[in-house]
Amino acid sequence: MSDAVLLDAIWNADTVYRPDLFAGKTALVSGGGSGIGRATALLLARLGARVVITGRTQEKLDRVVAYAASRGVTLHGFAANVREHEQVLALYERVEAEVGLPDVLINSAGGQFPQPAIEFSPKGWNAVVSNNLNSTWFMMQRAAQRWRDTQRPGSIVNVIVVTERGMPGVAHTVAARAGIVGATRTVAVEWAPLNIRINCVAPGLTASEGLAVYPPEAVAEFPRANPMKRPGTPLEIAQACVFLAAPSASFITGEVLTVDGGGKLWGELWLAGRPDYYRD
Numbered sequence: 080m081s082d083a084v085l086l087d088a089i090w091n092a093d094t095v096y097r098p099d100l101f102a103g104k105t106a107l108v109s110g111g112g113s114g115i116g117r118a119t120a121l122l123l124a125r126l127g128a129r130v131v132i133t134g135r136t137q138e139k140l141d142r143v144v145a146y147a148a149s150r151g152v153t154l155h156g157f158a159a160n161v162r163e164h165e166q167v168l169a170l171y172e173r174v175e176a177e178v179g180l181p182d183v184l185i186n187s188a189g190g191q192f193p194q195p196a197i198e199f200s201p202k203g204w205n206a207v208v209s210n211n212l213n214s215t216w217f218m219m220q221r222a223a224q225r226w227r228d229t230q231r232p233g234s235i236v237n238v239i240v241v242t243e244r245g246m247p248g249v250a251h252t253v254a255a256r257a258g259i260v261g262a263t264r265t266v267a268v269e270w271a272p273l274n275i276r277i278n279c280v281a282p283g284l285t286a287s288e289g290l291a292v293y294p295p296e297a298v299a300e301f302p303r304a305n306p307m308k309r310p311g312t313p314l315e316i317a318q319a320c321v322f323l324a325a326p327s328a329s330f331i332t333g334e335v336l337t338v339d340g341g342g343k344l345w346g347e348l349w350l351a352g353r354p355d356y357y358r359d
């Protein structure tokens with residue numbers, strides 16, 4: 080499916096949310112240049128939010144901004160590598176100066192490469208931990224600091240992976256995301272007095288650009304990763320992010336919402352390909 084068709088599908092899809100749900104609110108979405116982050120950013124914009132997207136590649140952000148403009152909506156695309164603490168601080172300064180302090184933070188930036196864990200190099204392990212644990216931590220801590228300083232409420236949604244089951248081929252990312260779950264549960268308590276809610280969405284296999292890094296033999300088995308026998312769509316994950324970010328979840332904090340078509344309950348998933356031992 081071409082990018083234009085995908086974007087139109089997100090923009091025109093039915094949603095149960097009312098069109099002014101985020102009127103007057105500002106949302107910052109990391110990873111907003113593609114996949115789940117992009118779908119979430121566009122859904123939030125449809126629901127009236129002022130939206131800033133971030134990611135490392137300005138051109139990807141520009142394409143989403145241009146699409147929103149073609150639908151009469153202003154989005155802002157500010158590039159940053161969110162695993163660099165200094166860049167996160169600078170990003171927050173720019174967002175506040177040019178758009179306003181976010182009310183909602185969606186952390187969808189992240190990624191990994193598939194490899195049997197026994198082969199991970201220290202550099203590869205550190206790259207994935209940094210890209211998924213440090214990045215999300217830097218973003219959520221900065222948001223909380225600014226909400227504390229300005230005495231404003233806020234809501235954070237961290238997009239992670241399922242951590243309750245084995246995920247052979249991506250042990251580094253499961254370790255990093257389990258760290259985010261632990262941090263989320265802990266600061267949900269520490270930050271409740273600040274009127275900050277924080278939750279996670281754990282998607283199952285989702286048809287996004289990010290799947291390009293997986294080997295063809297693994298991809299061939301992906302449709303059997305859940306009992307619905309299909310990948311989720313970025314919009315299906317976005318709808319869950321919006322539910323947790325909005326007042327629909329006003330009494331929910333420190334939770335993980337799994338959106339995986341039942342995948343964690345069933346089936347096999349070999350992200351670096353099925354080892355010979357499990358072929359018969």
Ligand SMILES: CCCCCCC/C=C/C(=O)SCCNC(=O)CCNC(=O)[C@H](O)C(C)(C)COP(=O)(O)OP(=O)(O)OC[C@H]1O[C@@H](n2cnc3c(N)ncnc32)[C@H](O)[C@@H]1OP(=O)(O)O
Pocket residue numbers: 189190191192193194200202203204206207210240241282283284287288289290292304339342343348350
């Ligand atoms: C039922 C539940 C189902 C759940 C399914 C879960 C499936 C999850 C799917 C997704 O999350 S898809 C969407 C995510 N998007 C991506 O994953 C994007 C692709 N990945 C990357 O962009 C990169 O791999 C990275 C993780 C961001 C790392 O980038 P970075 O620039 O920091 O590192 P590099 O300089 O490229 O490499 C550093 C180091 O890492 C090792 N390494 C990197 N790539 C590989 C590889 N393909 N194979 C093995 N090792 C790799 C390597 O040691 C690198 O160092 P050098 O050797 O290059 O010196």
Ligand SMILES: NC(=O)C1=CN([C@@H]2O[C@H](COP(=O)(O)OP(=O)(O)OC[C@H]3O[C@@H](n4cnc5c(N)ncnc54)[C@H](OP(=O)(O)O)[C@@H]3O)[C@@H](O)[C@H]2O)C=CC1
Pocket residue numbers: 109110111112113114115116133134135136137139159160161162187188189190191210214238239240241281282283284285286287288289290
């Ligand atoms: N698709 C799936 O099956 C699943 C995805 N997930 C998770 O959901 C999240 C979104 O993935 P998805 O949308 O599918 O994949 P994408 O690869 O399309 O999205 C990831 C986005 O994050 C951005 N990004 C990555 N690293 C950084 C960084 N250091 N700083 C800023 N931006 C960064 C990328 O942009 P750029 O490269 O330009 O920086 C990219 O736009 C990820 O955390 C992913 O691991 C979890 C389970 C399943």
